[in-house]
Structure formats: C-alpha cells, structure tokens
Amino acid sequence: MKSMVIGGIILIIALMAGTYYVAGDAFSFGEDYINDLTMLAGLAIIGITVFVALKYVNQIKNDTASGELAEEKWDGIGEFKNQLPTGWALAFIGTIVWGMWYWTVGYPTNGFSQIGQWNEETLDYNSKFESKWQNPDAATLNAMGESIFLVQCAPCHGVDANGIDGKAQNLTKRLTKESVIYTVKNGANNFKTQYPAGMPPMMLTDDKDINEVAEYVAGGFVGTAPESFGVCAGCHGPDGNGMAYVAPSLKTYEDSLVASVLDNGKKANIGQMPSFKGRLNETQYNALASYIRSLGE
Known part of the structure; x- marks a missing residue:
C-alpha cells in the first residue's frame, strides 16, 4: 500500500505539472484569485480522483467478501445484504438537490443570456415599429x-x-x-x-x-x-x-x-x-x- 501511495503522489505531481505546462501562461499566482482557485480546484480534483482510485484498487486486492447472503440467487451468484454506502447515498441526494436548484434558481434560467438579451431587444424594436407604423397611408x-x-x-x-x-x-x-x-x-x-x-x-x-x-x-x-x-x-x-x-x-x-x-x-x-x-x-x-x-x- 505504501508503494501505491507514493505512486499516487508522483502521479498527482506529474498531472499538475502537465496542467501548468499546458495552461501556465494563463496563471499569475497572487495577482488573480480566480486563477489561484482554479489551480487549487484542479489539484483537489486530481488528488481526490487518484486517491479514491487507489482506495478501491487496494480493496480489490486485499478485501474479502463478508456479510449475510440474500436468499435470491441470479445465475447461481449470491448477493450480500450490504447497506447502501453513506457517501454514495449523500452524493445521490446532493445531486438531486443541486439539480432542483440549477433548474429553478441557478444558471442559466436566472443568469444573463446574450440570446435572451437579443430577444428582448428584438421584441422592443418590433413593438416600437408597430407603434410607429400603426396607421400608415397607402x-x-x-x-x-x-x-x-x-x-x-x-x-x-x-x-x-x-x-x-x-x-x-x-x-x-x-x-x-x-x-x-x-x-x-x-x-x-x-x-x-x-x-x-x-x-x-x-x-x-x-x-x-x-x-x-x-x-x-x-x-x-x-x-x-x-x-x-x-x-x-x-x-x-x-x-x-x-x-x-x-x-x-x-x-x-x-x-x-x-x-x-x-x-x-x-x-x-x-x-x-x-x-x-x-x-x-x-x-x-x-x-x-x-x-x-x-x-x-
């Protein structure tokens, strides 16, 4: 496991170095906090991804199945009566909540839209046009x-x-x-x-x-x-x-x-x-x- 952790750290460093090499010109640490947050977010995403992958690889290699088997068997393969993982359940509920927010309050329904602005300006222009030429002569x-x-x-x-x-x-x-x-x-x-x-x-x-x-x-x-x-x-x-x-x-x-x-x-x-x-x-x-x-x- 120790060698896997060391390998994971090396992989994270390599991925971050590659990211900075490709997009480093766009970053100026200390001058723009948005850029700093972007790099930190990239580090967090890469780090979490690598260590979660290592966790499950280690479980596949070392863990053994345990628990109570269900009576039903599909194709002769038994299934354990395992509880739903807490993290997975919270992530699932969080996704539903986020989706409801996104479609009711968040972007794009409540955000600025160039298409929406164009439509508003077009409708306003058409209204002025119709008002101006409401009763034109022949x-x-x-x-x-x-x-x-x-x-x-x-x-x-x-x-x-x-x-x-x-x-x-x-x-x-x-x-x-x-x-x-x-x-x-x-x-x-x-x-x-x-x-x-x-x-x-x-x-x-x-x-x-x-x-x-x-x-x-x-x-x-x-x-x-x-x-x-x-x-x-x-x-x-x-x-x-x-x-x-x-x-x-x-x-x-x-x-x-x-x-x-x-x-x-x-x-x-x-x-x-x-x-x-x-x-x-x-x-x-x-x-x-x-x-x-x-x-x-």
Missing part, C-alpha cells in the same frame, strides 16, 4: 412593401415580380390558367387561418369545364361566365371577389390571402413556397400585400 405601405419584397420575395419571384421565367408565381397577375387548373384538380387546403375550410380538390371533374373556368378566371373575368363557373361562385362569389372566411378573391391579392400564404406556405403547379411565419409582423404583411396589388395595377 404611399408609405407601398414603399415599405417594395423594400420587403426586394429582400424577402425577389430572390424567387424576381425584382419585377414576373416569376423568373416560370420558376415562381408571376405576381403581376392574380392567376394564370395553369395555376387555376392545378388548384381545381388538387385543391388548396393550406389556408389554415383566414379560410379554415380550404378548397377540396376536383370540384370540377370534366376537363372541358376545367379549361373553360381556367380561361375565364385567368382572363380577368371578361365576357360571359361559363356555366361551370357556378361551382366556383358558391364560395368565391359570382363576381370572383371572394367571401370573408370562406374563400379569397380571384381578382386581387387581399391582405388576408397574402397573410395566409406567408404564414402557411403554398404548393402550386410550379413548386413549393416555404412559410415565412415569424419573420414579418402584421404591418409588414399588409405593406407587402399593398405593394403586390400595385404591381397588377
């Missing part, structure tokens, strides 16, 4: 919407909103024939807030009827409506101007429609648009809708 909305469009929408829809050769929706038009046909055949059930019922697929099943309706709607409702448009008029209205909380207007980009698409994304005949929920506030939604409407005008 010109202000359009100017704000254009700025938002160029940053958030132009990468897919193009700076002039023409859809970049069919890679995204052409926003200078409310609907194209192809998009109407796709919606009739596949439905549009992603409008989860403003239009909770959505639109089921295949309200029209005959290809001739679908093409007539698509040409009429995409053509701007010019001329006499085909008879098959009556199926659509039940929700969108006979003039295509839509009904609140039932179906959007087929003629213009309403605020509620733009908000629904931005919140939920949209799958159409040319691909999938992701959700922008959380990126913009209500004023910015309305500004973007106002600017998109002005493109058609």
Whole structure:
C-alpha cells in the first residue's frame, strides 16, 4: 500500500505539472484569485480522483467478501445484504438537490443570456415599429412593401415580380390558367387561418369545364361566365371577389390571402413556397400585400 501511495503522489505531481505546462501562461499566482482557485480546484480534483482510485484498487486486492447472503440467487451468484454506502447515498441526494436548484434558481434560467438579451431587444424594436407604423397611408405601405419584397420575395419571384421565367408565381397577375387548373384538380387546403375550410380538390371533374373556368378566371373575368363557373361562385362569389372566411378573391391579392400564404406556405403547379411565419409582423404583411396589388395595377 505504501508503494501505491507514493505512486499516487508522483502521479498527482506529474498531472499538475502537465496542467501548468499546458495552461501556465494563463496563471499569475497572487495577482488573480480566480486563477489561484482554479489551480487549487484542479489539484483537489486530481488528488481526490487518484486517491479514491487507489482506495478501491487496494480493496480489490486485499478485501474479502463478508456479510449475510440474500436468499435470491441470479445465475447461481449470491448477493450480500450490504447497506447502501453513506457517501454514495449523500452524493445521490446532493445531486438531486443541486439539480432542483440549477433548474429553478441557478444558471442559466436566472443568469444573463446574450440570446435572451437579443430577444428582448428584438421584441422592443418590433413593438416600437408597430407603434410607429400603426396607421400608415397607402404611399408609405407601398414603399415599405417594395423594400420587403426586394429582400424577402425577389430572390424567387424576381425584382419585377414576373416569376423568373416560370420558376415562381408571376405576381403581376392574380392567376394564370395553369395555376387555376392545378388548384381545381388538387385543391388548396393550406389556408389554415383566414379560410379554415380550404378548397377540396376536383370540384370540377370534366376537363372541358376545367379549361373553360381556367380561361375565364385567368382572363380577368371578361365576357360571359361559363356555366361551370357556378361551382366556383358558391364560395368565391359570382363576381370572383371572394367571401370573408370562406374563400379569397380571384381578382386581387387581399391582405388576408397574402397573410395566409406567408404564414402557411403554398404548393402550386410550379413548386413549393416555404412559410415565412415569424419573420414579418402584421404591418409588414399588409405593406407587402399593398405593394403586390400595385404591381397588377
């Protein structure tokens, strides 16, 4: 045992010397008590670890099993009715107490957080923004919407909103024939807030009827409506101007429609648009809708 203790002391000295060799430049003994405490903590951890390991190694080598055997035997191996070690039990209870403190009072729930500070500043800025632009006029909305469009929408829809050769929706038009046909055949059930019922697929099943309706709607409702448009008029209205909380207007980009698409994304005949929920506030939604409407005008 004496040789093991001597070996343990030598190991501690070697580990501390290695620690100081690697991180010694960061320590100035006597000048910064934090550094001093850090080195003392390192010495304590290494010392305790080494001597605890030596204790159990010595027990493995020299101790003999004793005590009362339990009646149960698993695979022929008996178990002693030993009491739970006091140190282990106290450490277990202490860990539970420390965990409760950590999650209720201690760091990080009650400490400074850069992310928390950033969130607070962002919420404060958004509150000031919404207060400042609570009732903007049409010109202000359009100017704000254009700025938002160029940053958030132009990468897919193009700076002039023409859809970049069919890679995204052409926003200078409310609907194209192809998009109407796709919606009739596949439905549009992603409008989860403003239009909770959505639109089921295949309200029209005959290809001739679908093409007539698509040409009429995409053509701007010019001329006499085909008879098959009556199926659509039940929700969108006979003039295509839509009904609140039932179906959007087929003629213009309403605020509620733009908000629904931005919140939920949209799958159409040319691909999938992701959700922008959380990126913009209500004023910015309305500004973007106002600017998109002005493109058609």
